[in-house]
Amino acid sequence: MEVMGSGFLAANLATLATSHPGVVVAAFGVSVASGIPEADFAREATRLYELISRCERRQEKLVFFSTASAAMYSMSGETGREDGPVFPSTAYGRHNLALEAVLAASPVDYLVLRLTHVVGPAQHAQMLVPSLVRQIQSGVVRLHRGARRDLIDVADLVTVVDRLLATGVSRTVVNVASGTAVPIERLVDHIEAELGVRADREYVSDVTSRPVSIARLRGLVPEIARIGGEDYYRRVLSKYLGEYAACRTPATATATTT
Template structure:
């Protein structure tokens, strides 16, 4: 596996790289859902175009990370499915959907993975869990009113990708998520309990996210059956990594 990028996901995918010599994983894209410039989006698009051309000419499979966040699935009351329709509510979501469309209309052998909120060690500080933990430790946490987040362990993400590539899944869009939308207040509650801190909560308006369907994921990656996805899964994920993103000793 050739991994394009050096960030959070790229580092974790190194463990399965040797098992997939004909795959190219594009893990160098935009990871911030806000405050991202058109130049950043343009750079990601240029890298995708170039990588897709090379993969098509060499007969390699290209893995592209899109999003299953509220930026993509933003219609409350519906379950977000890969078959759509989707109505991205942010520039980030519209950017990712546009790049998905580029691949769908190309000749490259692709696998598009719409990722939920991946949690694990060595995450950038701007991502959801490191950011919340830092705010709690500082004494004030910002919560988007009515927000829900689907959390998934990075180890489970790597295992899912390994299985999808091993079984030859191709030219598909797949949600990679737990399928459980957790209210943001419950995530903060659990972090406060584990950190032994109570923070002042300040609320602001937010996008209302859809729950994310994992029906297709379960069909294509049977390994998810023993990942214990369910209403308490997010607590196990937070417990596993809280010292990593809290900056506390393990």
């Protein structure tokens, strides 16, 4: 398996580099949900178009990471399903849906994985958990009222990718999440308890969060049943909080856990 990219996902997927010959993973491009220049979206699209052409020539399978966040699933009262309607609420969500459509219209063998909030080592400072930790340590954390976040350990994501490729599933979209969306306040509560600090909470807007269906994932990867549940998010947070607590970079006003 060839992993294209040098960021957080690429580094973790490198453990599968000797597995799944003939598979190319597009682990590059835009990784945060807000404040993205149009040029960054264009650059990712161009690179994916080139990779599609290459995979067609070489008859390779292409794995693309999209999003299962509220940026994609924003329709109130509906569970986010891969075969259901989607109304992306941000430029980031619309960008990912457009690239999914490009893949679906192409002749290549592909697998689209819509990822929830992945947590692991050496993440971008604006990703959910590093951002929350940094803000809490600064004394003020900015939240969206009504927000819920589904976390998944990057180690579990790597297992899911490995198993999906082993089963040969192709030309489809799969949500990759724990299946348990936790109120954002509970994430903050746990981080504060672990770090032994308290932060003031500022609410910047109200949002409606949709649950994400993982029925398709559970059918394809039965092992995923071991993750999720009420305590899963606590285990994931506790596993990586020490690293981000040690990175005392200044908090920014734009990191609002979207």
